Amino acid sequence: MVKKFAVNHYPLLYLLSIPLLHTIYNYLNTNHTEATNILTPVDHYIPFVPQFIIPYIGWYFFMFIYLFYFFQKDRKIYYESLIVINFGMIVCYLFYFFFQTTVPRPTLVGDHFFINLVRFIYTNDQPYNCFPSIHVLTTFIIMYGMFKSGIQSYINRYFIYIFGWLIILSTVFVKQHSIIDGIASIILVLVSFAIVSKLELAAFFIMREKALKPVLSSSDY
Numbered sequence: 001m002v003k004k005f006a007v008n009h010y011p012l013l014y015l016l017s018i019p020l021l022h023t024i025y026n027y028l029n030t031n032h033t034e035a036t037n038i039l040t041p042v043d044h045y046i047p048f049v050p051q052f053i054i055p056y057i058g059w060y061f062f063m064f065i066y067l068f069y070f071f072q073k074d075r076k077i078y079y080e081s082l083i084v085i086n087f088g089m090i091v092c093y094l095f096y097f098f099f100q101t102t103v104p105r106p107t108l109v110g111d112h113f114f115i116n117l118v119r120f121i122y123t124n125d126q127p128y129n130c131f132p133s134i135h136v137l138t139t140f141i142i143m144y145g146m147f148k149s150g151i152q153s154y155i156n157r158y159f160i161y162i163f164g165w166l167i168i169l170s171t172v173f174v175k176q177h178s179i180i181d182g183i184a185s186i187i188l189v190l191v192s193f194a195i196v197s198k199l200e201l202a203a204f205f206i207m208r209e210k211a212l213k214p215v216l217s218s219s220d221y
Contacts, residue, residue, distance in 0.1 A: 028096040035102035049173040050114035056170035079202035081145040136185035
């Protein structure tokens with residue numbers, strides 16, 4: 001039973017590429033150069049709404065849950081989404097290294113639940129690595145992946161769209177990102193998906209998976 005599960009689910013190991021790449025984020029999340037403030041006039045009119053910290057934190061679960069969902073329901077979209085996430089994160093890291101930006105944060109006043117959650121995020125994530133936004137990048141990848149897929153679950157489809165937009169909005173309402181950060185991420189996702197689809201990179205992984213399955217099934221482990 002364990003062997004059968006491993007044979008059918010080993011491609012989920014590719015998800016480890018995300019936390020491995022994330023280790024680079026910690027190195028870059030310092031003001032190693034003169035950080036640039038790219039807030040637009042519109043950003044100054046967007047209020048700080050601490051309640052949006054809930055969808056902001058929910059992103060951590062949203063991405064991995066729905067990548068696993070894609071794996072179960074649409075293998076092509078699973079691979080395309082995962083490839084775009086890895087490629088997009090690398091592009092973001094290049095921007096963070098060569099063009100470090102920052103978003104001024106509000107002074108946190110009070111000691112209630114939502115403020116404390118924002119305080120926790122601010123404490124563990126410095127106000128750098130803003131452009132493009134990885135939060136928006138990975139969220140929009142899941143949203144666009146669902147849009148491209150043939151998955152017929154309307155409950156999951158609408159949940160992804162609604163909660164996805166809440167996550168994207170949360171990045172500006174909790175003052176972690178500017179509008180430009182989000183727009184850049186969305187453009188990066190659309191361009192990356194077009195490249196991955198054109199090169200048919202997902203097909204390579206699907207063929208590799210089919211080729212390895214009989215080998216793994218017959219091996220002793």
